[in-house]
Amino acid sequence: MIWNDDFETLPREAIEALQLKRLQQTVERVYATVPFYKKAFGKLGIKPADIKSLDDLRKLPFTLKQDMRDNYPYGLFAVPLEQIVRIHASSGTTGKPTVVGYSRRDIDTWTELMARSFVAAGTHKGDIIHNAYGYGLFTGGLGAHYGAERVGASVIPMSGGNTKKQLMIMQDFGSTVLTCTPSYSLYLAEVAAEEGIDIRKLKLKVGILGAEPWSEKMRQEIEDKLNIKAIDIYGLSEILGPGVGIECIEAQNGLHIWEDHFIPEIIDPETGEVLPDGERGELVITTITKEGIPLIRYRTRDITRLIKEPCICGRTHARIERLSGRSDDMLIIRGVNVFPSQIESVLFNIEGVEPHYQLIVEREGTLDTLEVQVEVNEQTFSDEIKILQGLSNKIRKDIKDLLGVTCKVRLVEPKSITRSEGKAKRVIDNRQKNS
Amino acid sequence: MKVEQISIFIENKSGRLAEVCGILGQAGVNIRALSLADTSDFGILRLIVKDSEKALKVLREHNFTVSKTEVIGVEVPDSPGGLSTILQILDRNNVNVEYMYAFVERSGDNAVIIFRFDDVDEAITALSKNGVNILKSEMITSI
Structure with a gap:
């Protein structure tokens, strides 16, 4: 099933013609209305009129997450605040979040793309969508919510947490589609087992899962434990929120990026050069219809490759392979973005603690x-246990307050953290290995 | 009256305590009294040694985190109720004991207990007033 036949199956040439037209409009608009872009274009000696073909996109400057922080909160908005009808934000490195604003048309586009995504994932009118993405500043909850309504499905706005209640509602309301992070879906299965509920026998048939990286092995586990099709959805608040791309249920092989609204590129994260088709590198996205906060060549830091071959589902939009990592040091822990530098800033602010x-x-x-x-x-050392425990409690609390992530703090002996080539190895991520 | 105690941060890893004792042994530092406080992740080893400065120096050279604390050594009658009497004096005078541990050797007929107080001076005054014998630093390290 396809939600929007006209656009989702456009021939390649038509997609590219549309992309060029919309890119040119976007470039003109940001040049005229966003001082940051006018300056960035100027530095490279580029005028909007220089963009004559899609290939010219590579002449344009990148936008980094740091640029959004530097222009906090509204500096990159391309329309006056009166035209912004919604503001979302994602966690930031030093306490300041990354802010995005949506015009009425942006919300409509987002809703349309989430509707396409739901249908691509095998959802339709009549489904009962159990939406366990968080509602709030995070884009997941509301993004999925409006898309599901547009499709005509019944949405249960569960938001996150309160797992036992989620299971009760799932049973009693007959939820057929689950939207949440992949790790939460497994947690639901675990709690169901503890409660003596056979989650495999419920009416759930599809899980639309995203907001954190997950392996094929984990997908297998989710599909087995919940007896559902587990569909990978891609999104990031800077670009839109959920619904930038999705796997189709027919192929479950790569995520279609809605190319009438976004232009994906793959670059070498070191040199910034665009890589030949099919090569793996960092995904860069240009938004070509957004009004609130259009972004030119936004560096997602996600590592993937583009697949332009036609898909068996009939959609003509290019796919990205499932994400295989990041080109920066961002960690996603239980759906929350965590940069080591954020932890560092917490430690830095505690008297006596060395980073x-x-x-x-x-x-x-x-x-x-x-x-x-x-x-x-x-x-920081003391001969009294309670003072040292107070120190670890403080670190834990400050991290929780800033990042919203619960962690365990372990005090270790000096010089016990390996320092390699003068640069300490900050992160040991054992998840991929085990999952 | 005050005695210098050294404290060492030790991770809960096998062999760490042996390592500390080995370093001190090689440096010729004799341990007079010790106590180990531990949590699930780490421990604090507290020592009274004859030459604190030397102990601190060699331990720092081996990258241990160390600190000095003032404690006092109190003579406690080696008979039932001996310690209780001392603790009652402290309680009456509102002096808090942070921790305490027993000395290995005796001082004459008495046992020796090492105390760490939140307020050392107040503790010394309270104990002295009540006739409790507080050992001098040299006496402690030469027992």
Whole structure:
């Protein structure tokens, strides 16, 4: 099933013609209305009129997450605030989030793309969508919500947490589609088992799962344990929120990127050069219809490759392979973005603590765990246990307050964290290995 | 009256305690009294040694985190109720004991207990007033 036949099956040439037209309009608009872009274009000696073909896209400057922080909160908005009808934000590195604003048309586009995504994932009118993505500043909850309504399905706005109640509602309301992070779907299965509920026998048939990276092995586990099709959905708030791309249920092989609204490129993260078709590198996305906060060549830091071959589902939009990593050090822990530098800033703000730390990420059962190891020095050391425990409690609380992530703090001896080539290895992520 | 105690941060890893003792042994530092406080992740080893400065130096050279704390050594009658009497004096005078541990050797007929107080001076005053014998640092390290 296809939601929007006209656009989703456009021939390649028509997609590209549309992309060029929309790209040119976007470039003109940001040049005229966003000082940041006018300056960035100027530095490279580029005028909007220089964009004559899609190939010219590579002449344009990149936009980094840092640029969004530098222009916090509204500096990159391309329309006056009166035209913004919704504001979302994602977690930031030093306490300041990344802010995105949506015009009425942006919300409509988002809803349309989420509707396409739901249908691509095998959802339709009559389905009961159990939406366990968080509602709030995070784009997941509301993004999925409106898309599901557009399709005509019945949405249960569960949001996250309260797992036992989620299971009760799932049973009693007859939920057929589950939207949440992949790790939460496994957690639901685990709690169901503890409660003596056979989750495999419920009416669930599809899970639309995203907001964190997950392996094929994990997909297998989810499909087995919940007896559903597990569909990977891609999105990031900077670009839109959920619904930038989705796997079709027919192929479950690569995520279609809605190319009438976004232009994906794959670059070498080191050199910034565009890589030949099919090669693996960093995904860069240009939004070509957004009004609130259009972004030119936004560096997602996600590593993937583009697949332009036709898909058996009939959609003509290019696919990205499932994400295989990141080109920066961002960690996603239980759906929350965590940069080691954020942890560092917390430590830096605690009297006497030196930023000698290491983050150990594991997957215990179905949930990610974060252990923060901090070296004890003579300033923080005490001969009293309660003072040292107070120190680890403070670190834990400050991290929780800033990042919303619960971690375990372990105090370690000085110099016990390996320093290699003068640069400490900050992160040990054992999840891929085990999942 | 005050005695210098050294404290060492030790991770809960096998062999760490042996390592600390080995380092001190090689440096010729004799341990006079010790106590180990531990949690699931780490422990604090507290020592009274004859030459604190030397102990601190060699331990720092081996990258251990160390600190100095003032404690006092109190003579406690080696008979039932001996320690209780001392603790009652402290309680009456509102002095908090952070921790305490027993000395290995005796001082004459008495046992020796090492105390760490939140307020050392107040503790010394309270104990002295009540006739409790507080050992001098040299006496402790030469027992």
